[in-house]
Amino acid sequence: MTNEKQEPLIPPILLLGLGIASILVAITIAFTNSDNLVLALIAAGVGIGSLVGWGFLSQDQFSSVASGRALRFGGTSLLVTLIVIVALIAIYAGVRGLNLRLDVTQQENFSLPESARELITAYGNDPTQPPVRILAFYNDAASRDQATLLFDDFVQTSNNKISYEFVDPDQNPVIAEQYEITQAGQIAVVRLENGQPNLETALTVNSLSQESLTNTVIAVAALGDFRLYVLEVENGLSIENETPSGMSIYNQIITENYQFTTQSISIFDITSGTVNLTDPEADGIVLMIPGGTSALDDESLKVITDYLDGGGDAVIFADVNVEPNEESLATAPNLNEYLARVYGVNFTNSLVLDDRQNFQSLLAIVTNSFDPAHPVTETFASTNNVALLFDASHTLQFVETPPANVVLTTLVSSGPDSYSKSIDALAAENVEQVDTDPVGPFPIAIAAENQTNGSRLVLVGASNLLNNQSSQFSGSGVVNIDLSWNTALWTAGFFEFYENLPRGIRRDARAQDAPILASDNQLTLINFLSTLGIPFGILLLGGGVWFLRRSKVKES
């Protein structure tokens, strides 16, 4: 009869491991998080219990440890093992410190493509461009690992002019709010001034992409100081007004997308010096007259004409005053006499009607006749299915002999079947076309540029292009609001300012971007091979090996 030793249900070594691990967990919790003391006590209890269990189940090992035998021999082994593990950790930490990374994707997903690299290098070498910081609002380490490679490339390519940091939006909600971050994964780019971020210059990118990040860095670094002053006039549109007849949406877009500073001002603000329309610090200033149903008095008009004569830039949107024998601000004789004399163009007191191209009313004309070369309208001229929708528009006219130093461009014209009628005729409810009515197309938006003093002026026949109601149609191809802010951008010199900037860097198309497409035959073959051919082939091979071995065993 043999005295076989029965194997315990739980291997004692497991209890030893569990005991040591639990005690280590207990110590870690106790030192790092005093709030979870209960958890530490539980872990300690489990640890002690496991060690006691190990002592009972493996009395030989326990007595070996107690007598010091295990410590003498096993202890050396344990010590060597610990030394090796520490050495391995040290090697890992050393290599980690080297920060060696490589993007091997053919699509260059995590490094700058050549076009972006050139731009960032040029930015880095330009001493006039300020440094920028990229703040990546990530709450997971995996995203940080991936983005680090690209951000490092930005830093190195820009010669350390670009810096970056990761911010956990969950842990730092205040910072996230400052940069208007709405979700994790967004990236903010901000200009550094005296080493501190200027929050007003911050722009946001929604996801990690070399192209959008490059464009944003360049835009933030080159951000100009552009200002739009909107004159407060009687019944004119207001940038604070959020109703359909206000222009709050226009204001929001021009401030958020183009970083303009906007302000409603009165003539008094200009004369009192509260607002300096000729501030040399600004990169561009535009004075906007947003409609107005009453003529400006001569004194106020002089303030504006002095500004324009001094090379100032302005945009005038005409309003309609349907009261008989009254003029609107834009059609008033005092303003038009000046416009005709200095710029060779003026508003008329007639409105355009069109019985072919209209929207529900003869006065609500629709047109897609844009100048294809002017910066204000070139985008619309090259785009299909876009048009302007006027509520009612004054016509504009050129003087017979315009000043030689002024370049005039008709930005928008009415349709070829349009005709015009005076306000007085329309007031008499006479809208039908008669033979004596002037026939279109009529200019309804004109750009003038004085080449002597550099003044730029845009005249637009209708102020409804600015209002919030117009912006609601923008998704359906109505470009009223787009044309409105383009007039301000051009007059302020915004386009030229950014002309030399690398705008619109786009991702180069690569073969790897091709979608997965397969014929039915190809799909059938793939299905067959992957679900039947390969696995059952392996099974068959295994069966063959088993059969051969079985035969060999039988033979032997």
Added chain:
Amino acid sequence: MRIIFAVYKRELGYYFRSPIAYAVAFALMLLLGLLFSGSVGQAVEFNLQAQQFQQQPITASQLISNVPTVLVFLLFLVAPLITMRLIAEENREGTLEVLMTLPMNESAFIIGKFLAAWTYYTIILLLTLIYYVMLSTISVPDAGQAFTIYLGAWLYGGAVIAVSMIWSAVTEDQIVAAFLGAATVLVLYLTEIGAFWASQQEITAGASDFIREIGLTAHYHSTLLQGIIRAEDIVYFILMIVGALFITTRLVEIRRWRA
């Protein structure tokens, strides 16, 4: 070196003579094949609709990581199955003592066994390259990304096999070795969750990063799987293999000393 090769040859021969090795490969390839053909079918169907509705199509680069991702996850089951018998069986049958009387040291014995297991896994991994070839016939996968995906999966497999081998040296019971190996690999796989939990707690700032860096996924999923090679990831896997094999060797030595 000759001894390592002799042990390696003996073990590798065992894998290719054993029907269990083929059964494991069959089950794995069937599962991965179903996954691959299903995802290709779905991608083609989606892309046909995407063309009509001008949506962003699915590209081969998005699909190429599917199979290796599932494969490395399944390693928590496969690796212990491959390694459970390597030392435990020798222990149980008493052949370890006999082998140890031969003129060879423990490390050569362990390295030879490890290399054989890793070779078996490598063959399975190479078999999955057939999916890359198939994908190449209907689209253009990113070859650079594919390289890092497979390099990472290969190193990941090596590390997991080495860690699982420790338990085979600890216990004579193959089932216990497999169970403990699976648990260890799963814990190493799920450290990302532990790190996330730690980041939500008010414990020291570095604790979360430390926990994450111990785990396997931080060194594969967020870098190598995406096409990024980081020296620290490659070194992590190599050191993991070296460390685990060292511990296994020590355990075998202890057994010898006890005997």
